[in-house]
Amino acid sequence: MLSSINHPLLCPSLPKHGYCSSRTRICSIVRKKRARTMVFASNEGNSEVGVQVGERLYLGLDFGTSGARFALIDKGGTIHAQGKREYPLYKRKETVDWARSWKQTLFLLLEDVPFHLRQIIASISIDGTSATTMIIDSTTGEPLWRPLLYNESCSDALPVVKSIAPENHTVCSGSSTLCKLVSWWNSVDSNKESAALLHQADWLLWLLHGNLRVTDYNNALKVGYDPELDSYPLWLLSQPYSQLLPSVKAPGTPISVLKEDIRTQYGFAKDCAVCTGTTDSIAAFLAARATKPGKAVTSLGSTLAIKLLSTSRVDDARYGVYSHRLDDKWLVGGASNTGGAVLRQIFTDELLENLSEQINPMKTSPLDFYPLPTVGERFPIADPKMVPRLHPRPESDVEYLHGILESIARIEAKAYGLLKDLGATQVEEVFTAGGGAKNEKWTKIRERVLGLPVSRAIQTEAAYGAALLALKGAQQCAR
16 A cells, blocks of 8 residues: 655645645635535445545546556555556548547546546546647637647757757757747747647646646746746746746646536536646656655666656756656656667567576676667767667577666666766665566666666556545645
């Protein structure tokens, strides 16, 4: 069972810049509705899922790169229901209509939540892909432009952004939200007065609560929001497109209760609160229970991504390193291009499993590789021209795989070392998420190379982290 009390993002600090009054007002509404409505699941429903009479549940939804998931938990962190959906692909002219696809998926997931459990859901939160940007009509909420996805680069705007932002700032990347906003601003002549900027998670949450122009400080980081000062910086506010920027709240802050039409259509409680969300990577970190400074999560998917809980903030655009605020702490992260994609280019899943079983993880591999799927590295070495190094290849496939796995572990160790050199808290323990977490021999290799305890995270789904944010919001309203 997960204890949510000790997680920094789940321990609400006093809000700033007027958040308190709005949050108090929303929580007052929720409490009034709860006073009028005592909600209980049916006895049949309770016996099926083990919900105690009068107990409330918390719903998290994750909108990732290829599909969406939901997780429904109780205050102890036990999962009572979960599910996933692929995105239906709707076409508008020659491009995918992502806004329609996400909207359809949102309501399909709400339908997938068991009906008898919907009645006892106290709060909802959503995470989305970082820097997925939407320009919407500030009156209707409808998109004025196609969504600009997390991995799209608007390099045309980069010179302008670099001219106004501090050197090596997080926004100084073609894929940043600010570059996407500037690119749109410079490419259109109409609708600017009525336009507003939202992130993917913000827009999906708006569909549930109906209040436009609200985001969280994790999603707002790549548009230039300063989470340390709790405000947009003056260099950004002085730009003409700053009128599009949303108001910013802490992740897991109650925004409003669920819209009446959605509540009645799907059978949710009258007091069900909708809370601000976060990015998918932050939600996945929350799910892993890395709760103290020095705790870290390495995600071994197609790439190698690391996130470290630190007492100090570290940002360096040269390496793609940036920090997300977690209340009074910082989540420092970076991502290498090495990872599972390289392994998939060389081995099948079956061969990977068979060869791994034959590796002695306590033995040091003499092979010195730098496995990359293609030319270019970003972290811990910033070199767009770096060539993959996967030779010489030994005759033994076991030795070859051993050398690749150990070389990726060395890159991981170098990455954590770089974060320390840049000023972050020293790593003390690593939890692992992603497909690579299943490889026990690789875990032992990494433990030896890192010189640290390494274990598989118990929970790794971002939807679970979003559910913890929903729980945080409900706890605020209970105070």
